[in-house]
Amino acid sequence: MITRIPALEFMQHLIGTYRSSDGLASLLVTRVGYGQLVDFRLGDKVQLAGVVGAYGDSVELFAQLGLPNVVRLSGSLRSQTEISFEASDLPMGLALASEGDTLTLTTSLNGAPRTNHVLQRA
Secondary structure (H helix, E strand, O other), rough: OOOOOHHHHHHOOEEEEEEEOOOOEEEEEEEEEEEEEEEEEEOEEEEEEEEEEOOOOOEEEEEOOOOOOOOEEEEEEEEEEEEEEEEEEOEEEEEEEEOOOEEEEEEEHHHHHEEEEEEEEO
């Protein structure tokens, strides 16, 4: 029996391509089995590449974030429109907030927001 996982269902609703108004930033979320592939780029450089999948009653993101090794981030819903991922080994996080066709991607370091990208569904 497959268990319903709200955080995974939220990620499934994000499937698509998103771009910033200036065309510099782009995010691709595609389905891979029951999980999702996440690819965030600034220009032609990949900033984050990872896979989101179920873990217990929540989700995990295994990603490369410009580092030579893979980072494990645990995800949970903050609200019906926002999911937050926090790294267990490093003081970094990632949040995705959806409002209609707009997606806001925010990265944080030591708990303080570092970058914020507002993207539109393409």
